[in-house]
Amino acid sequence: MCILPSEYPRIEFDNSGQCVYCQRWNDKWSRLDFARQSVQLESVLGQYRGKSSPYDCLIGLSGGKDSVYAAYLLKKHGMRPLACTFNNGFLTEAALHNIRHAVDALSIGHVFVEPPAAELGRLYRHFMVTAGEFCSVCNVGIRSSLYRIAKCYGIKLIVSGQSNRTEANSPREYFTCSPGYFKNVVGSVLSAAGLNGFMYMSQLKRVAWHLTRSAVFLELPSYVPWKEEEFKQELADKVGWKGAVGEQHSDCRMSDAKEYLKLKKFGVTELTAKLSSLVRDGQLTREDALLRIRRQVDCLLANESVIRDTMKRAFDLSEDQIDGAIRASHLPYIARTDVLISDVRNLHERFRYKKRKA
Numbered sequence: 001m002c003i004l005p006s007e008y009p010r011i012e013f014d015n016s017g018q019c020v021y022c023q024r025w026n027d028k029w030s031r032l033d034f035a036r037q038s039v040q041l042e043s044v045l046g047q048y049r050g051k052s053s054p055y056d057c058l059i060g061l062s063g064g065k066d067s068v069y070a071a072y073l074l075k076k077h078g079m080r081p082l083a084c085t086f087n088n089g090f091l092t093e094a095a096l097h098n099i100r101h102a103v104d105a106l107s108i109g110h111v112f113v114e115p116p117a118a119e120l121g122r123l124y125r126h127f128m129v130t131a132g133e134f135c136s137v138c139n140v141g142i143r144s145s146l147y148r149i150a151k152c153y154g155i156k157l158i159v160s161g162q163s164n165r166t167e168a169n170s171p172r173e174y175f176t177c178s179p180g181y182f183k184n185v186v187g188s189v190l191s192a193a194g195l196n197g198f199m200y201m202s203q204l205k206r207v208a209w210h211l212t213r214s215a216v217f218l219e220l221p222s223y224v225p226w227k228e229e230e231f232k233q234e235l236a237d238k239v240g241w242k243g244a245v246g247e248q249h250s251d252c253r254m255s256d257a258k259e260y261l262k263l264k265k266f267g268v269t270e271l272t273a274k275l276s277s278l279v280r281d282g283q284l285t286r287e288d289a290l291l292r293i294r295r296q297v298d299c300l301l302a303n304e305s306v307i308r309d310t311m312k313r314a315f316d317l318s319e320d321q322i323d324g325a326i327r328a329s330h331l332p333y334i335a336r337t338d339v340l341i342s343d344v345r346n347l348h349e350r351f352r353y354k355k356r357k358a
């Protein structure tokens with residue numbers, strides 16, 4: 001039995017009490033053969049290794065364990081990655097330390113993408129007031145930066161340390177950062193040119209890039225066992241990675257604010273969804289996960305006023321506007337085309353895995 005509560009959007013349970021997220025996870029990941037996956041991974045990397053200069057792949061480096069481990073694995077596979085960090089203005093000291101040390105220890109290239117602070121500030125504030133969330137700004141910024149830097153350096157392979165095998169599987173009712181949604185919320189805060197600058201590429205062009213394989217996204221946790229507690233120690237030893245073993249390390253100073261909003265709006269934190277994937281993967285017992293979540297929720301509630309003050313300062317909001325953000329919903333801004341695209345993608349994926357199972 002998993003740890004997702006009945007408040008989680010779109011959750012349904014079958015007769016045996018298994019939730020729909022567990023069913024999907026099992027369909028897709030439970031029979032993963034890592035010996036076969038590792039052969040496949042080598043075959044993909046081999047297509048790009050040494051093919052462009054001076055870098056043959058790009059990786060988003062947030063300073064969190066997943067992105068650092070991904071960079072570490074790429075080097076082990078003889079790749080020459082360029083790392084790219086989107087500076088959202090809220091990187092923690094630990095994240096900056098981890099970025100510096102990983103880049104030095106692995107001897108890889110690195111660039112910061114740093115939008116003007118005033119522009120980011122306007123976006124965060126507007127998204128909070130309008131849709132009651134701010135994370136989509138950063139998510140869109142990260143994605144756009146990857147396309148921008150890939151294009152700039154002639155890199156076609158973009159590698160990620162995240163996959164929905166080990167991350168929270170959130171329905172759009174819980175979180176979305178699709179381009180259509182972003183555009184709908186932005187409204188007149190950015191000019192058309194400003195929006196194009198921030199997005200770098202239209203959705204259509206992105207689709208074209210993927211179809212013509214001008215950009216290939218590779219999610220490493222789909223190919224290698226991604227045992228978080230084990231590799232944290234390895235990273236600490238090999239690249240000076242800093243972050244408490246056993247605790248959820250955060251690379252963003254606003255992560256408590258994000259979780260506070262999730263808790264107030266949905267009664268479920270993102271950590272809950274994330275840990276539910278780790279429970280399914282056998283990395284964590286149900287009891288340990290529930291204990292961690294209990295501790296997190298207690299901590300968020302005990303620090304409520306500090307977290308609200310942090311949001312007020314960071315986003316230039318009043319007390320009432322914070323309450324307004326808690327009441328606000330992102331749902332009215334979800335674009336119909338995005339719904340269509342994600343439904344088609346989900347159907348296609350489910351069909352593929354059902355077929356593989358049969």
Ligand SMILES: [Zn+2]
Pocket residue numbers: 001002003004018019020021022023
């Ligand atoms: Zn479940």
